[in-house]
Amino acid sequence: MxxxxxxxxxxxxxxxxxxxxxxxxxxxxxxxxxxxxxxxxxxxxxxxxxxxxxxxxxxxxxxxxxxxxxxxxxFIDPHTHLVFVGSRVNEFEMRLSGATYLDIMAAGGGIMSTVRAVRGASDEELLAQSRARADDMLAQGTTMAEVKTGYGLTTADEMKCLRVIQHLDRTHPMDLIPTFLGAHAVPEEYRGRADDYTELVIQEMLPAVAAQRGLACFCDVFCDDGAFTLNQARKILVAAEALGLGLKIHADEFAALGAAKMAAEIGAVSADHLIRTPREEMGSLADSGTVAVLLPGTPFGLGEREFARAQDWLEAGVAVALATDLNPGTCYCGSMPFIIALGCRYLGLMPAQAVVAATLNAAYAIGQESRVxxxxxxxxxxxxxxxxxxxxxxxxxxxxxxxxxxxxxxxxxxxx
Ligand SMILES: [Zn+2]
Known part of the structure; x- marks a missing residue:
């Protein structure tokens, strides 16, 4: 041969x-x-x-x-926010000295500070800073990663982020699977008008994204306290599915709103975070074949003590994957080996389970199981x-x- x-x-x-x-x-x-x-x-x-x-x-x-x-x-990293510019190290230091989420928001921090930076950045700046992080991920063994938008939050800026993901995918050895996350946060110009912003995502952004074949494989929504409600998330995801996109969701990170269960009902490929999902809702993901993507770097990055409970998910018959959640606010980490180390210490995974979660099951979480x-x-x-x-x-x-x-x-x- x-x-x-x-x-x-x-x-x-x-x-x-x-x-x-x-x-x-x-x-x-x-x-x-x-x-x-x-x-x-x-x-x-x-x-x-x-x-x-x-x-x-x-x-x-x-x-x-x-x-x-x-x-x-x-390694396959099935949940990242790789494409952004700037740093939130000041916010990290404020948190260490006891500042609350509201203090940080008042000082101009949080997701919106990255949104302002991304809106002000050219394609080239966004590409250069993201490429450096992609190099670091590749050096630590990641050969494919899902990448979300969500720091643009206008149609033009979300499209800019998708273009950058596409360009990086074509020019970097690591394969990138693009996800549209226009519903990452309600931008400040829509403060108090989350329903109006939800309509913008559905009426304007999603059709623009879906009009270009391959620009996004998935649509994701951050469904949680302080983000999008269960109803808003469902509306967005149902509209995305009608346009041919696969579905993902940020669920049950801070509050149990029933988002994981809803993800199972609408046939999402994955539900991610899942720190506070009630035990009785876990089985629904086994029924729908939705992969539970657990992100231990995020509570670790925030210095919190509550983590997702991998063994409860496994007992419920659900496939568990691991991802970094690489992002500038809560987990500036692109290392899957480090996530495996955290997964074994804080989620209750055994090393062999963590390896499967970071490879085979991660491929299922982004619909790439036939290839990798x-x-x-x-x-x-x-x-x-x-x-x-x-x-x-x-x-x-x-x-x-x-x-x-x-x-x-x-x-x-x-x-x-
Ligand atoms: Zn995320």
Whole structure:
């Protein structure tokens, strides 16, 4: 068999080969192949198996010796706000010295301060600052990320953010999956008129977004206290679905409004955050196949103590994914390994479950499971080599970078 690339001698080849998303008590099946190998042709995986077998069967132009280390699928980050400009470090320092959310708002902080910065930025500035963060994510093993708008909040500025996501996707090794989040916050010019802003999203923004094929794959709404109500969120998502967009929702982060349950009812691909979802509402996501995307970096970033309860979700039969929530306000972190480390300490995940949550289940959370998320013939050859022979080090060790090599669609894009 001819191949462009053979990666062999993997002490642990983590394939995560699965028929569907992993959920319930069964979650955490890594499909480990000891002394495994992967062959790649034209950017796709063509064969996975024992090193001895592939070395004799495959004639490859390039061979990478993994030296007994871990080889696994690249991380998939299914919830980020990657595209923004500026910093909210002042706000972070105010919070550390005891300022409340209202104090910060009064000082011009919060989401609207990033919105003002993004509205004032050119495409080029937005692209340059976002690209630097994308480079950092790739270096830490993320080969695909979902990216939301939501710092424009006018039709023109939301379209600008979508253009930047599209341009970055085309010019950066990391694949980006775009989500329209026009309902991230009620902008200050609509203060007290959230219903009017909801109508603007439905009547003007959504049709503009949907008119350009591929500009957005999903529509998301921040449904919570101080953001959009359950009714407003439902109206927006129903309108988005009619235009052909997939659905996502920020649910139950600060208050249990029934948003996760509503997401299940309307067939959302994922519901995200889910810190305060009541136990009796969890099963609805199992019924609808909605993935629970948990974001432990956000309460950590805010210095809070309450986290989502992963084992409750798993007991309810729901597939759990992990994401960074990379954003300038509550979680300026693009590292999936760090999120895995947090997930094991604060969400109650085992290392094998956290690895599945950051790869296969994350692919399901953004509708990309047919292309990525596991090492199986026919999938895109997005894989990483770790500087360790034990995958559990991803959870055990933190604060450094265990990712030695990143291979995107069969090409080495990061060599540590
Ligand atoms: Zn978010």
């Amino acid at each position: 001819q191949a462009d690339l053979l990666v062999h001698n993997a002490g642990q080849l983590i394939t995560i080969a699965s028929d569907g998303p992993q959920s319930g008590r069964e979650m955490g099946r890594l499909g480990i192949c000891h002394d495994g190998a992967v062959a790649v042709r034209d950017g796709y995986i063509v064969k996975v198996g024992a090193s001895s077998e592939l070395r004799s069967e495959v004639k490859a132009q390039r061979v990478i010796d993994a030296l007994g280390r871990v080889v696994m699928p690249g 998320g596991s090492l199986e013939p026919g999938k895109v050859a997005d894989l990483i080599v770790l500087n360790t022979d034990d995958y559990r080090d991803l959870a055990y060790r933190f604060g450094g970078n265990l990712v030695a090599t990143v291979i995107k669609a069969g090409k080495v894009v990061v060599k540590g």
